[in-house]
Amino acid sequence: MDDRKLLASIRTLIGEAETADDCSMFDLGDGKILVASTDMLHETTDFPKGMTEFEMGWMSVAVTLSDIASTGAAPSQVLVAVGLDSPERFYPFMEGAVSCAETFGAKVAGGDIDSHKELTAVTTAFGIVDKSVYCRRSGALAGDFVCVTGIPGRAQAALDGHDEFRQFLLTPNPQVFEGQKIAQAGASSMMDVSDGVVISLYDIADASSVGIILDGTSFPLFEESGYAKTCFLYGGGDFGLLFTASGDVLSRLDIDYSVIGRVVEGDSVILDGKILPRKGYAHVWGDA
């Protein structure tokens, strides 16, 4: 059992639309959408060994701002709930949390403090976006270009011991400003790649009822190697944004990004003529 299957099990309880995106949405009624996202991280599973409390606080906020970014919203406020095994860890953790929030234009506006056997953090962020540009996983159209920001794979490489990439793993930068520009330009779908590029492409493909054909010669890699390509496709922990857009939209977009494929009719993610496995980061209990 993994978390994607578990989520599917409650579709009947909370609804199909409510489980389809990383952010919830609430129509504020004046052409604005309120988006919100929440993420749980805890020490043994989510924080690489040797991480400082500042870095844990930064990462906890960054993962949630990345979800907000993928809708095109400007993040407004962040709430931070922390379960602490020892109280001394709180201040440096919150320094990291506040620093990340402020770097990306948000404010830590509240939270909760609990005692816990293991340092556990849940950050919730919300932001506001114009309904006319609000992005979701659904909306990709056959013919659109498939694009990604940044160089996915470096966080995985850092996990594998490539210390030169540790900053991408430990104090990742959510693509908050890029997300707003992508949405304003008119992208047809968007999500972040934090669970891995391929599995995220499947999420877009599923939500949009399309297929995707990747062009392996155009991947932004941290080095020219099969290893870097594997990290790009299946590594987790990076904070790039995947999005789909027409050529017309791309001509209006003034950020750095790479075109890595095209949206097609179908239901698979294909590279070099082969259907890629639906594989990426997942929380697993027992046998998946």
Added chain:
Amino acid sequence: MDDRKLLASIRTLIGEAETADDCSMFDLGDGKILVASTDMLHETTDFPKGMTEFEMGWMSVAVTLSDIASTGAAPSQVLVAVGLDSPERFYPFMEGAVSCAETFGAKVAGGDIDSHKELTAVTTAFGIVDKSVYCRRSGALAGDFVCVTGIPGRAQAALDGHDEFRQFLLTPNPQVFEGQKIAQAGASSMMDVSDGVVISLYDIADASSVGIILDGTSFPLFEESGYAKTCFLYGGGDFGLLFTASGDVLSRLDIDYSVIGRVVEGDSVILDGKILPRKGYAHVWGDA
């Protein structure tokens, strides 16, 4: 060290106003305030032994809706992040969460699923309230009446083994509809009593720079006894709302409540001529 002291330690980081209430606030700019609150609960500390997963899910949402209620807001959406030791617990937990949310007019709109050694839940809720009636802990004025809804103390009594009150402990009803009526009538301050009546009165007194004199003959008790009075004053886990209001406001208020005292100039909570200890529920690490 307890969580109130720990919270005070980060006032310089996130600001005085941001640590002063159970809810954060965000001005939506059209006479509306968005309020949000987040709460962490986990099995060993927060869920009484023998609780079902349904009850855990219900309680997790109820604590957060109670914070929203204390502002006078109508809760809109709830996000639920769950750390699970075993995946089978998820569905009944979410049934409880969804059931509580829907009972009080909110919708579970998203969340996060994680694996964890101990069942850990963080619920975040937001709601919208007219700026003109939005309630906080601050605002109580000398001369106001001090009021409470419900019969605080029953949750504590249930914890002590009074099984006839277990429903108040395990599936508490946040006073969501009462909170909206209290705010609309024009209460000067409000908060919930979930950490205990006396410590919550101190929170109102501190935030409002006032004192409070209680009338021990008017407490709504579950039985006439010193034990019930102690549960009323210091027990945690109940979901009544404390509020302060002028007689004029009370004359407009058509809900059940008890007047338990008056706001005065000063800085203490006083009963029978004695200053009450600042005592209630707190998370504690080591020596408090």
